[in-house]
Amino acid sequence: MRTQVGIVGAGPAGLMLAHLLRREGIDSVVLERRSRDYIEGRIRAGVIEQWVADLLVETGLGARLQREGLVHRGINISFAGSLHHLDFTDLIGKHITVYGQQEVVKDLVAARLGGGGEILFEVEDVGIDDFAGGAPRIRFRSKVGEAIEIDCDFIAGCDGSHGVCRPSIPRGALTSFEREYPFGWLGILAESPPPCEELIYAYHERGFGLYSMRSPTLSRLYLQCAADEDLNEWPDERVWHELHARLGGSSKLAEGKVLLKGVTPMRSVVVEPMQYGKLFLAGDSAHIVPPTGAKGMNLAIADVRVLARALAEFYRFGRGDLLESYSHTCLRRVWKAQRFSWWMTTLLHQPVDANAFDRRRQLAELDYLAGSRHAQRALAENYTGLPFD
Numbered sequence: 001m002r003t004q005v006g007i008v009g010a011g012p013a014g015l016m017l018a019h020l021l022r023r024e025g026i027d028s029v030v031l032e033r034r035s036r037d038y039i040e041g042r043i044r045a046g047v048i049e050q051w052v053a054d055l056l057v058e059t060g061l062g063a064r065l066q067r068e069g070l071v072h073r074g075i076n077i078s079f080a081g082s083l084h085h086l087d088f089t090d091l092i093g094k095h096i097t098v099y100g101q102q103e104v105v106k107d108l109v110a111a112r113l114g115g116g117g118e119i120l121f122e123v124e125d126v127g128i129d130d131f132a133g134g135a136p137r138i139r140f141r142s143k144v145g146e147a148i149e150i151d152c153d154f155i156a157g158c159d160g161s162h163g164v165c166r167p168s169i170p171r172g173a174l175t176s177f178e179r180e181y182p183f184g185w186l187g188i189l190a191e192s193p194p195p196c197e198e199l200i201y202a203y204h205e206r207g208f209g210l211y212s213m214r215s216p217t218l219s220r221l222y223l224q225c226a227a228d229e230d231l232n233e234w235p236d237e238r239v240w241h242e243l244h245a246r247l248g249g250s251s252k253l254a255e256g257k258v259l260l261k262g263v264t265p266m267r268s269v270v271v272e273p274m275q276y277g278k279l280f281l282a283g284d285s286a287h288i289v290p291p292t293g294a295k296g297m298n299l300a301i302a303d304v305r306v307l308a309r310a311l312a313e314f315y316r317f318g319r320g321d322l323l324e325s326y327s328h329t330c331l332r333r334v335w336k337a338q339r340f341s342w343w344m345t346t347l348l349h350q351p352v353d354a355n356a357f358d359r360r361r362q363l364a365e366l367d368y369l370a371g372s373r374h375a376q377r378a379l380a381e382n383y384t385g386l387p388f389d
């Protein structure tokens with residue numbers, strides 16, 4: 001087989017890249033180790049920055065998003081017993097859309113398959129070769145066990161944080177910057193109607209809590225917990241009890257059937273550079289952010305927007321400069337998103353070794369945020385998505 005761009009991974013990064021390339025007339029093949037059902041049912045992020053929603057609409061993927069997505073003017077922050085609404089539309093004229101990552105994935109898969117494109121699901125033993133400078137190749141075993149090789153001009157490593165592309169780069173060529181947080185999020189998806197129209201981020205002495213939603217009947221709720229929290233210690237009653245305590249005064253939370261429960265550890269990772277020869281890393285394969293700033297999926301789409309444009313310029317005009325500056329361009333945005341995600345995380349979570357000084361400092365910062373339009377605008381600008389250069 002031969003293609004122009006071989007894409008490993010059918011998450012938001014890989015699928016969006018294939019979609020943008022197709023619109024530029026650039027051929028690609030997408031490989032995915034999971035099944036279609038699996039990736040379309042995987043519940044993860046749900047907050048879409050305004051420019052991402054605009055991009056989905058502009059590129060013909062907006063029909064369901066515009067029908068089913070929930071447009072939010074802002075978010076709520078709860079602390080010291082009161083609820084403060086930050087109205088992004090009023091502050092900076094922008095908004096966010098709540099629309100599950102799995103819905104974005106479904107729309108992208110439907111567009112690709114409906115347009116005659118291909119996604120090779122359930123592939124195994126994926127490996128990449130000769131991407132340092134020569135003629136890159138992807139080898140894998142198909143769903144039915146056939147050994148296949150694909151010759152490509154470029155490879156896009158969109159295979160997430162546990163993929164094969166990043167580890168295939170020679171040792172020493174990448175620098176990894178990492179921070180582990182001493183806590184995680186215990187998250188549930190529940191059949192519980194929204195008690196509030198917009199998200200609630202709750203600072204509480206028992207630990208952080210987050211109320212968010214995925215639809216008018218489904219809530220996604222999170223509690224700060226230990227990074228290695230044992231789920232067996234958390235029967236549904238305990239989860240609801242803790243949610244009422246942390247979100248309590250600020251929401252009339254309705255209990256409902258718990259459809260999903262899991263613990264996600266929190267970490268920040270960035271690898272530099274995001275390119276090695278003809279291999280380009282995009283999305284979680286190059287960086288992980290703690291979910292507090294709702295940046296993971298948005299950053300993945302930002303990377304491939306840059307990459308698609310650079311590849312289009314290369315194929316149309318033979319320009320290589322945008323491909324050469326890919327890593328530098330993406331990393332400027334990635335580090336700003338890391339900074340914002342770190343700031344939201346440290347502002348709202350109880351530090352494990354907190355002392356009275358730390359708590360007073362957090363409360364002073366929250367009080368400043370609640371009272372200052374300048375501080376609120378800075379949060380709004382980052383939360384709704386920074387402008388592109």
Ligand SMILES: Cc1cc2nc3c(=O)[nH]c(=O)nc-3n(C[C@H](O)[C@H](O)[C@H](O)COP(=O)(O)OP(=O)(O)OC[C@H]3O[C@@H](n4cnc5c(N)ncnc54)[C@H](O)[C@@H]3O)c2cc1C
Nearest residue numbers: 009011012013032033044045159160163283284294296297
């Ligand atoms: C458990 C979890 C929960 C999350 N929750 C939130 C949240 O609540 N809020 C938030 O903002 N963000 C959240 N995120 C972050 C957000 O979902 C990610 O940033 C986003 O999925 C990144 O998209 P991606 O395409 O880069 O990677 P992914 O979505 O991880 O896609 C990578 C794809 O590559 C495939 N793959 C991996 N290895 C191979 C291989 N060898 N061969 C072929 N295919 C391969 C994978 O199966 C996957 O489909 C969460 C992430 C995780 C992992």
